[in-house]
Amino acid sequence: MLYERWRRVAAERGGDIALREVASGRRWTFAELAEAGERAGQKSAIRGAVFPSGQGPEFILELLAAWREHRLVCPLEPGQPVPVLAGPPVPGVHLKATSGTAGAARWVALTAAQLAADADNIAATMGLRPDWPNLGVISLAHSYGFSNLVLPLLLHGIPLILVPAPLPEMVRRAAEGEAHLTLPAVPSMWRAWHEAGAIPATVRLAISAGAPLPLNLEQAVFAASGLKIHNFLGASECGGMAYDASDTPRTDAACVGTALRNVALSVNERGGLTVRSEAVAEAYWPEPSLELGAGTFQTSDLAEIVAGRVFLRGRQSDEINVAGRKVSPETIERALLQHPEVRECLVLGVPSRSAERMETIYAVVVTAVPEAELKQHLLQILPAWQLPREWHFVAALAANARGKISRAEWRRKLGGETTRNPPSNFK
Numbered sequence: 485m486l487y488e489r490w491r492r493v494a495a496e497r498g499g500d501i502a503l504r505e506v507a508s509g510r511r512w513t514f515a516e517l518a519e520a521g522e523r524a525g526q527k528s529a530i531r532g533a534v535f536p537s538g539q540g541p542e543f544i545l546e547l548l549a550a551w552r553e554h555r556l557v558c559p560l561e562p563g564q565p566v567p568v569l570a571g572p573p574v575p576g577v578h579l580k581a582t583s584g585t586a587g588a589a590r591w592v593a594l595t596a597a598q599l600a601a602d603a604d605n606i607a608a609t610m611g612l613r614p615d616w617p618n619l620g621v622i623s624l625a626h627s628y629g630f631s632n633l634v635l636p637l638l639l640h641g642i643p644l645i646l647v648p649a650p651l652p653e654m655v656r657r658a659a660e661g662e663a664h665l666t667l668p669a670v671p672s673m674w675r676a677w678h679e680a681g682a683i684p685a686t687v688r689l690a691i692s693a694g695a696p697l698p699l700n701l702e703q704a705v706f707a708a709s710g711l712k713i714h715n716f717l718g719a720s721e722c723g724g725m726a727y728d729a730s731d732t733p734r735t736d737a738a739c740v741g742t743a744l745r746n747v748a749l750s751v752n753e754r755g756g757l758t759v760r761s762e763a764v765a766e767a768y769w770p771e772p773s774l775e776l777g778a779g780t781f782q783t784s785d786l787a788e789i790v791a792g793r794v795f796l797r798g799r800q801s802d803e804i805n806v807a808g809r810k811v812s813p814e815t816i817e818r819a820l821l822q823h824p825e826v827r828e829c830l831v832l833g834v835p836s837r838s839a840e841r842m843e844t845i846y847a848v849v850v851t852a853v854p855e856a857e858l859k860q861h862l863l864q865i866l867p868a869w870q871l872p873r874e875w876h877f878v879a880a881l882a883a884n885a886r887g888k889i890s891r892a893e894w895r896r897k898l899g900g901e902t903t904r905n906p907p908s909n910f911k
Contacts, residue, residue: 490518490639493638500514502516503544506654520548521552533555533557533558534557536559539646557579559626564625582721592776593766594765598762601763604640604746609727609745610714613666617643617644617665621667622669622673642666655684656682659684665687666687668693671692671694674690674692690714691716692716699821700824712730715740715741722747723761724744724763725740725759726744727741743792749787754800755786757794759782760780760781764777765777798815799812802832803833805842811845813830813831813891815866816831816870819865820847822865826850829848830847832894832895833846844874846898849875849876
């Protein structure tokens with residue numbers, strides 16, 4: 485199904501540029517990419533699963549070869565170990581790794597129809613256009629990059645420009661000669677480009693996913709250039725969920741937009757966000773779960789839906805229990821980010837030494853503002869019991885390649901190289 489659809493796209497687009505690699509300067513038309521895909525399929529007798537990796541054209545060619553031979557595809561990040569696939573899922577044709585921000589990563593099995601449905605929903609909702617090439621700075625192996633870069637290229641004819649690294653100078657170089665661009669990225673990239681003045685003036689569609697987009701960053705980019713960054717919510721288990729299609733910056737950081745086309749969102753009796761669509765994955769692998777399957781994914785996100793707009797209220801697994809009262813860490817993070825000098829922050833709960841208190845609220849903050857000032861700021865927004873008791877000031881939160889910041893990882897880091905006072909050399 486997927487390979488046949490790609491062949492139709494390649495035949496229709498023919499001599500148009502399909503793929504460009506910035507590092508080497510190489511270009512492929514759709515016809516040339518189709519021929520290369522045929523050769524890749526003929527050169528190797530692919531057996532078992534295929535594990536495309538990296539940020540180069542080889543990822544695309546290896547994927548096409550796998551589609552041609554009807555092999556199971558399991559994209560991997562560079563350095564990610566190859567999983568043991570004893571008894572691969574049927575009828576799954578694709579395995580995605582979840583982000584693992586709340587614990588161990590899990591594998592998600594998808595069919596060809598589910599992959600195609602996600603690509604269709606994204607293209608229709610975001611208005612992806614063949615004359616607005618995608619600038620490929622996010623990982624092709626990650627669910628976000630695969631759905632927003634790889635599948636639009638192969639199933640919708642949206643050209644792709646491969647960028648080896650998201651450095652400001654590399655982004656500037658990649659944009660040269662392009663009149664119109666679509667740029668999917670993560671918040672840490674948008675911040676770095678904004679501060680370096682490197683956001684290309686030819687970006688017509690700006691997308692942010694992978695982590696919450698800070699309101700102050702969205703507003704600052706809009707004020708500086710008039711470019712609206714569109715917040716996008718998705719998951720490996722179901723693809724795209726919600727998208728902020730508005731033309732101006734949000735006024736509430738909890739708002740993630742409205743449901744993608746052909747996606748139905750609802751909130752269950754426990755406040756959890758439920759997703760129903762043809763893009764929902766087949767199952768977790770190798771251990772299925774009632775949370776996923778039959779076109780439905782029960783997320784761990786707590787949410788409200790008001791007039792069609794989705795507002796995230798935290799994650800069930802991340803809720804902090806302070807003496808029997810529960811608070812979402814995102815609530816405290818959003819309040820902290822309202823301070824103009826707070827660049828990034830992460831809030832989490834750790835077991836308290838006092839059994840009665842249950843958990844202690846920790847805040848890891850990127851700022852030069854002292855603890856006392858941050859507490860006073862929070863007291864104007866939150867009740868006193870929601871204020872962090874422990875503060876750790878760092879120069880950066882060090883998101884991973886997917887733009888994710890893991891609470892589980894930071895729980896392990898606490899007590900390591902952090903300080904109770906802002907570093908004197910931090911700017």
